[in-house]
Amino acid sequence: MCTLYQVVSSHGVNIHLTMCWYPHKTAYRPLSPRPRLADLWAAEPKHALSFYAHIPFCEVRCGFCNLFTRIGAPDGLSTAYLDALDRQAARTAEALNAAPAAPGDEPHFAQAAFGGGTPTFLTADELVRLCDITERRLGVDLRAIPLSVEASPATATADRLAVLASRGATRLSLGVQSFVDAEARAAVRPQHRADVEAAIGRVRDARIPVLNLDLIYGIDGQTEASWRRSLDAALAFEPEELYLYPLYVRPLTGLGRRATAGGSDPVWDAQRLALYRQGRDHLLAHGYEQVSMRMFRRAASPQAGGTEYCCQTDGMVGLGCGARSYTSRLHYSFDYAVSTAEVRGIIDDYVARPAADFAYAEVGFAMTQDEARRRHLVQSLLQAEGLEVADYRRRFGSDPSDDFTAELIRLDERGWLVAATAQGGRIRLSPEGLAHSDAIGPAFFSTQVRAAMAAYETR
Ligand SMILES: C[S@@+](CC[C@H](N)C(=O)[O-])C[C@H]1O[C@@H](n2cnc3c(N)ncnc32)[C@H](O)[C@@H]1O
Ligand code: SF4
Numbered sequence: 001m002c003t004l005y006q007v008v009s010s011h012g013v014n015i016h017l018t019m020c021w022y023p024h025k026t027a028y029r030p031l032s033p034r035p036r037l038a039d040l041w042a043a044e045p046k047h048a049l050s051f052y053a054h055i056p057f058c059e060v061r062c063g064f065c066n067l068f069t070r071i072g073a074p075d076g077l078s079t080a081y082l083d084a085l086d087r088q089a090a091r092t093a094e095a096l097n098a099a100p101a102a103p104g105d106e107p108h109f110a111q112a113a114f115g116g117g118t119p120t121f122l123t124a125d126e127l128v129r130l131c132d133i134t135e136r137r138l139g140v141d142l143r144a145i146p147l148s149v150e151a152s153p154a155t156a157t158a159d160r161l162a163v164l165a166s167r168g169a170t171r172l173s174l175g176v177q178s179f180v181d182a183e184a185r186a187a188v189r190p191q192h193r194a195d196v197e198a199a200i201g202r203v204r205d206a207r208i209p210v211l212n213l214d215l216i217y218g219i220d221g222q223t224e225a226s227w228r229r230s231l232d233a234a235l236a237f238e239p240e241e242l243y244l245y246p247l248y249v250r251p252l253t254g255l256g257r258r259a260t261a262g263g264s265d266p267v268w269d270a271q272r273l274a275l276y277r278q279g280r281d282h283l284l285a286h287g288y289e290q291v292s293m294r295m296f297r298r299a300a301s302p303q304a305g306g307t308e309y310c311c312q313t314d315g316m317v318g319l320g321c322g323a324r325s326y327t328s329r330l331h332y333s334f335d336y337a338v339s340t341a342e343v344r345g346i347i348d349d350y351v352a353r354p355a356a357d358f359a360y361a362e363v364g365f366a367m368t369q370d371e372a373r374r375r376h377l378v379q380s381l382l383q384a385e386g387l388e389v390a391d392y393r394r395r396f397g398s399d400p401s402d403d404f405t406a407e408l409i410r411l412d413e414r415g416w417l418v419a420a421t422a423q424g425g426r427i428r429l430s431p432e433g434l435a436h437s438d439a440i441g442p443a444f445f446s447t448q449v450r451a452a453m454a455a456y457e458t459r
Contacts, residue, residue: 022375022441023449025324025336026456027365034360037095040327044315046096048110051140053085053130054320055114056347057121059154062177063188063254064216064247066338068322069117070347078122080351081320082129088319089137091358096138096317109140109317113148117322118175120155124163131167138317143168148210150175153191153199161206170302171210172203173243178219178226179233186220187247188254193233200237209302210240217275218247218268227275231282240301243294244279246272246438251458252338276435290384293437321350325361328372332364342459369396371446373403378444382437386418386428400427407443416440 056069057078073081096107114130122130134140148171149164156174164172178184179193203211213234217227234242249255280290288296316326324333335346367375373396380387392400401408408427411417416433418426433440445453 021324021326021331022378023331023365023371023445024453025333026458027449027452028331028333028336028363029365029452031330031332031361031364034362035330037092037359037361038098040330040332040361041095042099044327045105046101046107046315047105049096049107049315049317051109051112051134051138052316052318052323053112053114053119053134054116054318054323055081055119055122055130056117056320056322056343057081058116058118059121059152060190061254061340064249066250066253067117068336068338068343068346070340070343073121077347077351078126081347082122082126082133084321084351084353085130085319086133086137087353087355088358089133091355092317092319093138095359107139109138109145111146111148112140112142113150115148115150117150118152118155119149120151120157120160120164122160124157124159127160127163128167131163134319138319146170148173151199151203153196156199156202158202158205161202161208165206165208169208171212171241172206172208173212173214173241174199174203175214176230176234177214177216178222179230180222180226183219183222183226183230186222187216197233197237200239204237211237212241212243213237213239214243214245215279216245216247217279218272222275224275224278227278228282231279235283235286238298240298242283242288242296244276244283244296245294246276250338273435280435290434292383293434321346326367329367330361330364331367332361335363337459339459365449365452371449372396373398373400374444374446374449377404378441381427381429381440384428384434386426389425389427404444410443411440 054068057073058069058071061069061071101107112134119130120127131142135142145168147164147167147169149169150173151160152175156172161172174196176196177187177189177191179196181192184191200211200213215230215234247255276293280296283296284290287299289299291297316324318325318333321334322336324331326332334350337343337346365371376392376395377387377400380392387400389400392398396403408417411429411433414433414436416430416436418428418430418433429437429440442450
């Protein structure tokens with residue numbers, strides 16, 4: 001997960017949307033006629049693809065979470081899901097290999113991730129199968145490339161971690177949210193600190209090179225002192241990475257009752273901003289560097305394929321009903337929903353699909369050159385290192401300050417930009433700009449994306 005955007009839906013409700021990629025899935029629409037994957041991928045560069053498998057199961061449904069996931073997998077659903085994933089992988093491999101490749105551009109995967117939901121909801125044997133499908137069907141050489149896996153403390157068991165480590169996992173990202181039990185309860189995330197710490201110990205024992213811990217600030221009852229306790233508890237394990245997420249409250253989630261009609265809560269926003277600054281300063285003082293508003297990396301830690309650095313790649317091959325795939329001209333996925341009933345319906349539909357269905361893209365968004373510019377600019381700007389102007393020129397043949405004059409002037413007037421010339425040809429957010437990352441994405445949305453997101457009805 002990367003960046004948050006905020007739009008007002010057709011219900012007049014403020015939707016907070018975390019999104020790694022522009023545009024968000026709420027801007028996707030059914031594709032008619034459905035394009036063939038073989039046609040979509042024919043002319044794409046395929047020498048450095050990213051792979052993503054989405055596992056939409058969790059043991060619990062946390063009060064804050066609107067990710068595409070359901071509680072449990074009854075009646076063999078996880079087996080049926082892996083069966084469907086296998087069928088999808090086979091069709092996807094056919095599509096990637098359909099066109100004769102130019103020498104040196106045979107399909108090759110440069111990074112991989114298993115996300116969710118909770119991939120480690122799968123048993124150790126099921127994780128073996130997931131790795132086998134990925135390697136054998138698609139030819140992803142998991143042991144040769146960075147492989148990042150998301151896990152929850154309760155499911156980060158020694159047997160599952162051993163499978164992941166032996167199959168080449170280089171990064172294990174653990175959702176902690178808070179080391180204070182009362183805060184975990186307030187976030188409707190039932191867990192105990194002792195269990196979280198035991199899980200972190202197991203990850204360290206498994207010797208997966210990069211440990212990431214997710215923490216959330218802005219939880220009901222959280223204070224500067226209790227936030228600091230969580231930060232210090234995390235730092236005690238010297239994780240290679242830490243993600244600090246502001247709490248986002250969205251419609252149809254357990255905490256959704258706090259969503260205010262038509263606007264946000266200024267007091268709460270100010271509290272989260274204060275906690276952000278506190279967290280940032282604390283981590284910077286403890287030898288971490290800031291990669292983006294949310295992501296911090298311990299100095300000299302290896303880069304192991306976290307989601308943040310996947311953002312720039314065009315060629316993304318996603319498997320599973322919650323995964324997105326990207327070609328340079330189309331972003332596509334299956335249907336998207338948040339409510340329990342809708343998510344279950346989409347998963348049930350996915351597992352029932354015959355193999356032939358997986359040869360087509362169903363729901364998506366056409367990427368024009370203008371949208372590609374916006375995407376590149378937003379994603380680069382939201383990284384602490386910013387946008388390299390020469391790289392932008394190379395890609396698009398134009399200058400970002402010509403393409404986005406008004407938007408960049410507005411950011412500059414607010415003190416949120418560091419001038420390009422002063423930064424060796426980079427446009428970077430100032431520390432204040434980085435602190436307001438969530439307000440920056442929407443400034444660059446196209447009219448079309450804005451309208452599609454606003455028309456989207458959360459279900
Ligand atoms: C896929 S989960 C991580 C793995 C696992 N499912 C877990 O929760 O332990 C993704 C992460 O996104 C963050 N997240 C999800 N929804 C959020 C929200 N509404 N506000 C802030 N952070 C959120 C949480 O920190 C969570 O750990
Ligand atoms: S935060 Fe993680 S465990 Fe909780 S519902 Fe979301 S994906 Fe599942």
